[in-house]
Amino acid sequence: RVASLRPAPGVAEVVLCDLRQCHVSNGRVYQGDLCLSDFDLVHWYFVTHLPDNWTVTLLRALARTTRVLPDPAGLLLGLDKFFAHTTLRTAGLPTADFHLFQASRIHDVAPKICGARPLLLKPRLGAFGHGIHMVRTRQELIDAVQFAQSFAKDDMQIFCEAFEEN
DSSP: OEEESSOOTTOSOEEEOOGGGEEEETTEEEETTEEGGGSSEEEOOOOOSOTTOHHHHHHHHHTTTSEEESOHHHHHHHHBHHHHHHHHHHTTOOOOOEEEEEGGGHHHHHHHHOOSSOEEEEOSBOOTTOSOEEEOSHHHHHHHHHHHHTTOSSOOEEEEEEOOOO
16 A cells, blocks of 8 residues: 555555645554554655655654655655765765854854855755845855844854855
């Protein structure tokens, strides 16, 4: 049995489900009386990049007992630019120089990371090209971080990388 958002050819039985309608009891995921944790496979379509989203929470719980494709934990790691860049660098693969810091530390960090090349400020968690801002000077970096922080209640984690000309 396969739980999916849509039918698939060559699969004996497909059960369409809405993960927003599910709940978890004793570590098992249910939609009404149907226990998705008993399925052979659950296939889902990407719904968010936020790790605390309800659907992601359900999929991570479900992945403990059932094969889930794509793997929600692996997908979230891949969408986290800081961990993705760190993993690539550790494996010896080239990446642009990158930095992660708390917004409250901008005055201490800016002199250390601003150089000859512009920096790209990016959302740490994948936003698929949205929310990228280029800064060319130390003051632009400080202004951009302080502006973004003015909308957040908690100290933001700022991810940036050196701009690489194509």
